[in-house]
Amino acid sequence: MLRYAARRALAAVPLLAAISFLAFLLNQLAPIEPAVAVLHAQGVPQATEELIAAKRTELGLDRPLPIRYAEWLLSALKLDFGQSYVTGQPVLALLCPALLHTLQLAAVSFAVIVLLSIGLGVFCALREGTRLDQGTRAAAFFLTALPPYLLAAGLVWLLSVKLDLLPTSGLGGPASFVLPAAVLAAGYAGVYFRVIRSSMIAGRHDDSILYGRACGLPERTLTLRMLVQSLRLTVPIFAMAVPILLGSTVVVENVFAWPGLGTMSVKAILSRDYPVIQAFVLLLASAFVLFNAAADIVGAMLDPRLRKEL
Amino acid sequence: MKRLQRLLSDRLAAASLAVLAAILAAGALAPWIAPHPPDEVDMALRYAPWSLDYPLGNDQLGRCVLSRVLHGIRPSVLYVLAAVLASAGFGTAVGMAAGLLRGRTDALLMRLCDVMLSFPGYVMTLAVIGVLGTGLANILLAFILMKWAWFARVARTAVQRHADAGYVLFARTLGAGRLTLLRRHLLPACLPELAVLASGSFGTTLLQVSGLSFLGLGIQAPHAEWGMMLSEARQAMFSRPEQLLAPGFMIVLTVSAVNFLSDALQTALDPQAGGPRQAAAVPGEPEAAAAAMLRKEAV
Numbered sequence: 347m348l349r350y351a352a353r354r355a356l357a358a359v360p361l362l363a364a365i366s367f368l369a370f371l372l373n374q375l376a377p378i379e380p381a382v383a384v385l386h387a388q389g390v391p392q393a394t395e396e397l398i399a400a401k402r403t404e405l406g407l408d409r410p411l412p413i414r415y416a417e418w419l420l421s422a423l424k425l426d427f428g429q430s431y432v433t434g435q436p437v438l439a440l441l442c443p444a445l446l447h448t449l450q451l452a453a454v455s456f457a458v459i460v461l462l463s464i465g466l467g468v469f470c471a472l473r474e475g476t477r478l479d480q481g482t483r484a485a486a487f488f489l490t491a492l493p494p495y496l497l498a499a500g501l502v503w504l505l506s507v508k509l510d511l512l513p514t515s516g517l518g519g520p521a522s523f524v525l526p527a528a529v530l531a532a533g534y535a536g537v538y539f540r541v542i543r544s545s546m547i548a549g550r551h552d553d554s555i556l557y558g559r560a561c562g563l564p565e566r567t568l569t570l571r572m573l574v575q576s577l578r579l580t581v582p583i584f585a586m587a588v589p590i591l592l593g594s595t596v597v598v599e600n601v602f603a604w605p606g607l608g609t610m611s612v613k614a615i616l617s618r619d620y621p622v623i624q625a626f627v628l629l630l631a632s633a634f635v636l637f638n639a640a641a642d643i644v645g646a647m648l649d650p651r652l653r654k655e656l
Numbered sequence: 657m658k659r660l661q662r663l664l665s666d667r668l669a670a671a672s673l674a675v676l677a678a679i680l681a682a683g684a685l686a687p688w689i690a691p692h693p694p695d696e697v698d699m700a701l702r703y704a705p706w707s708l709d710y711p712l713g714n715d716q717l718g719r720c721v722l723s724r725v726l727h728g729i730r731p732s733v734l735y736v737l738a739a740v741l742a743s744a745g746f747g748t749a750v751g752m753a754a755g756l757l758r759g760r761t762d763a764l765l766m767r768l769c770d771v772m773l774s775f776p777g778y779v780m781t782l783a784v785i786g787v788l789g790t791g792l793a794n795i796l797l798a799f800i801l802m803k804w805a806w807f808a809r810v811a812r813t814a815v816q817r818h819a820d821a822g823y824v825l826f827a828r829t830l831g832a833g834r835l836t837l838l839r840r841h842l843l844p845a846c847l848p849e850l851a852v853l854a855s856g857s858f859g860t861t862l863l864q865v866s867g868l869s870f871l872g873l874g875i876q877a878p879h880a881e882w883g884m885m886l887s888e889a890r891q892a893m894f895s896r897p898e899q900l901l902a903p904g905f906m907i908v909l910t911v912s913a914v915n916f917l918s919d920a921l922q923t924a925l926d927p928q929a930g931g932p933r934q935a936a937a938v939p940g941e942p943e944a945a946a947a948a949m950l951r952k953e954a955v
Contacts, residue, residue, distance in 0.1 A: 364771040369783075376787045491911040493863055493883075495870050496904045499890055503897050593776035597867040612871055615786040623786040630779045638774070 350653045351643045358639045362632060366422065369628040370415050373620045381407055383618045387431040427625035432617050437625045440610060445629070447517060448599070448606035451530070452591045454523050458531040459538060459591075460584060466535070467542025468573060474547055483543075486536035498529045498601045515603040526602045530595060534587060541583060545576035582645035589634040659848070662924045669920030672913040679910055680737070683729025690723035695878045703896055712902050715885075716892055721902050724880035728903065731792055731875050732882040733910055736865050737858065739796040744854045746800070747807025752842065754808065755815030756834060765808065772805035781864070785873055792875040795868050799861055810853055814846035821845075848925035855918035859911050866907055882907050 373380055381401040385393045402408050406417075421428070427437035466486075470479045489497075502525065506514040513522050549555065549572040558568050592607070599608030607626060614622035646653045664670045682689065691709070701718035704710060712721035754765040775783070784798035785791075818824055824841050832840070866883030868874045875881045882903040889899035 360767075361770060361774050365774060368771070368775075372783055372787050377789070487915065488908070488912070491859070491863075491908050491915055493866055493870070493886075493904070493907050493911075495867060495883075495890075496886060496900065496907070499886075499893055499900060503893060507894055589776060593778045596778055596782065597871060600871050611782050611786075612873065615782060615790070615873065618786075618789075620786070623783065627775075627779055627783045627786075631775050634776045634779075635774045 347647065347653065350646050354639050354642050354646075358635050361635050365631045365635065366419055366628060367415065369624050369631065370418050372624055372627065374411070376618075376620065378618065380620060381405060383620060384431045387617055387619060388434075422625075422628065427628075428621040430614075430622055431619045437621050440622060441607075441625055441629070444605065444607045444610040447604060448592060448595055448608065451523065451526055451595060451599070451604060451606060452588065454527040455530040455534075455591060456588060458527055459535045459587065462531060462535040463539035463542050464573070464577075466539040467546060467576075468569070470539070470543045471546035471550065471572075472569065474550075483540070486539060489532050489536040492533070494529050494533060495597050495601050497532060498525065498598060501525055501529065515601075517605055526598050526604055529601075530591065530598050534591070538580075538584065538587065541580050542576055545579050546572050549575040578648045581648060582641040585637060585641035585644060589630065589637040592633060593630045659924055663920055666920045666924065668916050669924070672916040672920070675909065675913045676917065679729060679733060679906075679913075682726055683734045686726045686729060690720075690726045692720040692723045694723045694727040694880045695719065696723075703892075703899075713898075715899060716888065716896075721899075724885060725882070725902050725906055728880040728882045728885060728906075731869075731879065732866060732907070733862065735792065735796060736799075736861050739799050740803070740854055740858045740861055743800040743803040744807050744850060747804035748811045748846070748850060750804065751808035751811025751813075752815050752838060752846070755812040755819065756838070756842075762812070766812065769805040769808050772802065773809070775802065777802060777864070781868065785868070790873045790876070792865075792869070792881070795865055795874050799865070803857055803861075806853060806857070807850060810849050811846050814849055815842050818842055818845040848921075852918060852922045852925065855914060855921055859914040859918060862907070862911050862914065 376383065378386075379398070381398050382393050384401055384405065385397060390397065406414065418428075425438055427441065429436055430440060433440075466482060470482050473479045502514050505511050505525065512524050516522060552572075552575070555568055555572060558571065595604075595606060596608035596612065598604070599606045600612055603609070607630075611623065611626045613619075614626070664673070691711070696719060698714070698718035701710070701714040702716060704714040704718070706713045710720050710722065712725065715721055715724065750765055750769075754762040772780075780802045781795060781798040784801060785794050788794040788797070818841065824837060827837060827841060865874065866881070866886075869881050869883030870887045872884075872887065875884060877884070885903040886900060886907075889896070889903070892899060
């Protein structure tokens, strides 16, 4: 098991290297030269040849690519992502509060997703084929086809404007988490609950459950056992939901004016603030790779059959 | 053909297919069937309710909502479909090449896929838009760049599984060349899985593209696109919430039809499905389901 974990973790290293190189290249592939972009972002009306050349030297853009990559990577490892082209602040100063806010939102949504999908999954699996089961599944199906921003608009209109129960946007007290977390969780819970439901149903026809029932175990113990079985299969899928959530809060954050990574990245894109975009891509892609490795390792811990790989 | 019959015998699937065909046809014929030009401004008709002349009413600039919805089909659905097909085609070609040639080519292509797949969807899209600038074409390009790797992985796994099957070995013994093998045996064998993946990712791509347009990163005004229509309607949401209805309904209808079809495809093509395997796409990452599928197959 330890060997598997070590090998799986090692396999992530070249991926991380490739990702960092791609994130670095983003800057180089841009159709607008970085020096020009900086001048634009700082509001210089006319970018003359001399200004561009001076900016290029200032930013160190006149040196060869591999050297710049090595320097960029070394400082990125020290969490120094350079300075924002727009405000001149260090990127880290922008990134940290945004990451914190997004993490808070993602954590709340994740808890809602897990509770909802396990609750609904068990509820529906025990009532397989009844009206309640079909109704819940139809509602979940509808929710996954509903664009999150439309759901957000509808909820804001109903709960914040008509009933005046919750704030419409921004980060404030606990009440401000309700709507963004609900919108984020709605689509995902609709899918993950189906996973729990179908693996519960598959487990129900398992011989071990049949045997338990024949031995006279109470139904509640059997249900619990089925749940544990199906969680064993679904934990890796849930683990991957964390980085997916972090990366897909973009729309919800912008709708609710949430001061997180999504709002930050869209703002950076619209003003071509490349260092911020680079840091955002590097951070989330690394999180994705690390969580993927962690999900595989946890999956292998729970299910020894998966250890043969690698 | 048998598979198609099985698919159409599912009434819901047949209905979804009909709805999608109608939407696609309406999009292709939009300039001829729309009652008004989509960008004809008439401030006298600002927020006018529905009438015989303007069946769905008018928007904040007095433009015909029905015409805008019809013209919006092209960027919202047709172009997205084209992008999904392009990435499916490219990915399949790469995956089949990797599966057939094996060896070093295979290893190289699959490592490349791993790198592509380690970028979460939204982040990759935002990165590409960040570099190339906003616009629908760049969003679609980002999706093609990102999604081909999933198709490549699935195609490669399918080719490898079938390449050693008896009927393929038999054909090879008879002297069939690689291209004949591909065309006659391997492509048809991979098609079901690719179709399921393509339909699943079509649904999520529709939602994501409209979401990015909603944020103002996609198509620019005055062109009509559903996500952008919703974003415009949101500005007046508190006084005119009914403006959200038409484009919102169209998105939900299209995505539901695609999701139903994807579900039905999966059941029709794989009658023994039903294990702990995700049918519909995970919103945002339909491919997470494919990844789980692949992981299980590798065992």
